[in-house]
Amino acid sequence: MLLRSRILLLFALATLLVAASVALPAWLVLRDGEERAATLRASLQSATLREAVDRAAAPLVAALRATATDAALLAARADNDESALRQRLAALREGLGMAGRMDMVGGQGQLLAAAPAAADPLASGAAALQRDLVPGQVSAGFESAEGEVLLVASLRLPQGELLSLGVPAEAALGQIARHLGADLLMRNRSGAPLFASTPALREDAGALQAGETVQMNGRLFRLEATPSQNSSGAVVGEILVLADATAETQSRRLLLLVAFGLLVVAAAVTCRALYGVIRDALDPLTELARALQAVAGGDIFASAAIGRRGDEVGAIGEALEALRSNTLTLDRLQTGNRLAGLRERALIGQEIARLTAVLEGPARREILGLLEGEGATLGPAFARLSGHVVQQHRAMAELLAERTRDLALVRQALDERLQFNRMREELDVARRLQLSSLPTTFPERPCFRLHAAMVPAKEVGGDFCDLVMLDEHRLVLMIGDASGKGVGAAIFIAMARSLLRAAISRGATPAEALAQANDTLAADNPTLMFATAIVAVLDCRTGVLTYANAGHNAPRRRCEDGREGELPVEVGIALGVMDGIDFADQTLVLEAGDHLLMFTDGVTEAMGPGDAMFGDARLAAIVGDPRNADPAMLVEAVATSVEVFAETEPQADDITMVALHWRGTEPASVIYTREKETV
Structure with missing residues (x-):
């Protein structure tokens, strides 16, 4: 592959890497922005839904506060008359004109009375509500009872009882959908639909996923999910809001398409400009490469036909001319060195022949045989001479070491003999002293x-x-x-x-x-x-x-x-x-x-x-x-x-x-x- 092709390929790869290095952070930034936007949307939607639920439950709360001051109801509770309490709750519910249910829960979480009659309290977690709410505080939320969704509001009475009022949630959910200006889908925790603002949403309730974007009637909608909580704050399901995201999605796609087009145009322009620069630089280099190949092949007179340039190509041309000049000078030096080497070879041969005089007959004849003739090999002759000289030197060193060891042994024997004589003299003195101590x-x-x-x-x-x-x-x-x-x-x-x-x-x-x-x-x-x-x-x-x-x-x-x-x-x-x-x-x-x-x-x-x-x-x-x-x-x-x-x-x-x-x-x-x- 030519150099220019490799440079263009390298540039293309570099461009892709630069584009990837720019695109990846941009994608990460966009992704992070989308996640932040989704978090903000979820928080905003949760707050909006909470506000809409409170607004829808406001009539229920007003009815509960009015009921809580009813003298007949309080008297029936004080007398612990369950029948009177149930009848009074039924009368109050009919007086409100609401199709729903009202009940009262005791301080221990037991159902005291309900209208109509029921086995369990209307608000799930009634005991928790009695523990968490202070007297006069109200809690509102959605409850699911026998496949029906109810909007339930609970009020804690000063005496400790809990008064709850629940009505069907369809009207409240419809009011919330109109308040948001979007369709709603409410599902329980197992995914079964509880409420849908349109029949189409109820049919597709099992296939819809929170956070995804769906297309309906030629428009794009983003599904935003908000947990649905009951009166005690426990999650009983979720509410999906279909927000229109058609304009936002089309704007993002257009932005990405424009950015990609600009990147492609910039890369094409840059490659075209780079190709022109490379061609202007590499054509003279091709001529210089041809001249260098000729010089390497032995033609020391070859030259490149390029004009004077002030860039690197011109410097290479000047270096080629300097190389040719140096090559001519080197050739002359090599010729002189070859003649000098022949003279030195002859002189070394004469000296080696003279040094063989220190060797014995067979070794001398061997080395002289290597020096005879025109093809005399000085290296082997000198190596053999060195080997024989080293061998003789080693033999002399061994002989000298042996004589030195013999001399050391003789000296040691003399020292031991002197020491032995001194010991004998001392023992003789001791013997004479001991014998002199004996009686004579x-x-x-x-x-x-x-x-x-x-x-x-x-x-x-x-x-x-x-x-x-x-x-x-x-x-x-x-x-x-x-x-x-x-x-x-x-x-x-x-x-x-x-x-x-x-x-x-x-x-x-x-x-x-x-x-x-x-x-x-x-x-x-x-x-x-x-x-x-x-x-x-x-x-x-x-x-x-x-x-x-x-x-x-x-x-x-x-x-x-x-x-x-x-x-x-x-x-x-x-x-x-x-x-x-x-x-x-x-x-x-x-x-x-x-x-x-x-x-x-x-x-x-x-x-x-x-x-x-x-x-x-x-x-x-x-x-x-x-x-x-x-x-x-x-x-x-x-x-x-x-x-x-x-x-x-x-x-x-x-x-x-x-x-x-x-x-x-x-x-x-x-x-x-x-x-x-x-x-």
């Missing part, structure tokens, strides 16, 4: 000989032993074993040794010393460690050995006569398990020649090949051997036997031993002399 010189008395030794399983051990003279006559023997091994066990057992020595030094018995140390260790023991121990005090004057045990191995005893066995001890509870534990003191009188060996479980639980333990039997055999008469020899014999038994098995636990040889009590003269020297 033993108390010497003619009545006994002593020896002790400890072999830690690790750099530092969890065992301890102590030999100390409390005074000139009492020797303290202590040995203990902490749970676990290493630095933690060494610290815990050192605390236990210090607490026991402090308690003994203050004069506590072995059992009291164990109880005090246990309470202190259990009160602050976050690691839940514990230690077994034996504390013994030997009185050199009597040979009485007082001792207490905290879960430790029973010492071994060998008598002079060769008897060997365990020292009778109570097992007790290890130190640090729980506070408040009581320990028991035990006593034993040593005999001259007795040997006593106190040891830790590292001796009896030493492991040999096949998971065999050294055991109590082997220890008993060594202790019972009379050749081990000296305490040092006994300790050495046990340590050697354990080492031989273990063979290549590593030492699992610390080994600590204390040996005592009791020679007998000192003579009294020696004791007296020593005490004298002391004094």
Whole structure:
């Protein structure tokens, strides 16, 4: 489709849209005006009908007011004489000369009397009327009774009764139709006609709808409906008024026809003027389009035969000439660029060939093969060169990263070695400190000989032993074993040794010393460690050995006569398990020649090949051997036997031993002399 055709079509569509945008609001305004006019007409007609009904009911109201003052009627009502009341109502109705009905309703809505006689009150809703009307107030409306329409007026009496008077409504409705100057149709709520001012309206009563316009006798009539209310205000039907709308309808149709004609004429004139403008503008554009197509096809010398113009078409023509000039300039530049590209291509080829020297043989031959001949492809050659260079760079980077990782591992190993050496030096210092705390010189008395030794399983051990003279006559023997091994066990057992020595030094018995140390260790023991121990005090004057045990191995005893066995001890509870534990003191009188060996479980639980333990039997055999008469020899014999038994098995636990040889009590003269020297 040509451009001018599309523009005209677009203009036509735009015109239709503008017309629709104007017509729709106008139609909405007209519709709103019609609705407002219909509302006003309905209100006006309702007021007019109300006025006409009041005017038609005025004789009834005057008759009711006159009747309400009748003395005989009031007397019959005061006497509650229903017969006299009915007769008086009949006489009053005949005196009025009206063909209708009159009745009186009591204060409770009951029918007191009616003329002629009836079962229900004349005014429907009589009770409501008595409640709503004030004394002397009148209500008038239409009532339907037995297919007949009545105009009923009701008056409320001062005594509370309701006096009603009803007459046929045909005369009143005819008077209303003449007052309005239009035909009337009255229908009940089910649509049945009750009154029609013309027979034709009664025949078409079921087909007529309120608000519509009908044609009758060559005229147009608009049906206006007004609700028909009875005496109490309830809707009992509707009144249709046929208003002549012929002149109004013809005027509106003429107005719409003139507006549509003006719109069509304006659109036609505008389209004709637009077509002329478009033709004047598009004919030169057609010539310019032909010239542009020729230029696009390669004819850079093509031109358009249009004169100089001062509008957009002239600007397009000037742009076409500028395009032709620029195209010629571009063609010259392209030719120069093509020659320069050939020179640069040759230079790049030479540089790529020179860079291939860094590659290995097969890769170099591949790239040189791509550069040979007239159809040399620089792109693939450069891509292959880049790939090989990147691959070699990546291999070198991986090799460098591998060497860097090896260097980091070596450095880490050196750091760990230095840290390990520092730890070993610190543990060696701790070992020397722990060994230095063990007794190396033993108390010497003619009545006994002593020896002790400890072999830690690790750099530092969890065992301890102590030999100390409390005074000139009492020797303290202590040995203990902490749970676990290493630095933690060494610290815990050192605390236990210090607490026991402090308690003994203050004069506590072995059992009291164990109880005090246990309470202190259990009160602050976050690691839940514990230690077994034996504390013994030997009185050199009597040979009485007082001792207490905290879960430790029973010492071994060998008598002079060769008897060997365990020292009778109570097992007790290890130190640090729980506070408040009581320990028991035990006593034993040593005999001259007795040997006593106190040891830790590292001796009896030493492991040999096949998971065999050294055991109590082997220890008993060594202790019972009379050749081990000296305490040092006994300790050495046990340590050697354990080492031989273990063979290549590593030492699992610390080994600590204390040996005592009791020679007998000192003579009294020696004791007296020593005490004298002391004094």
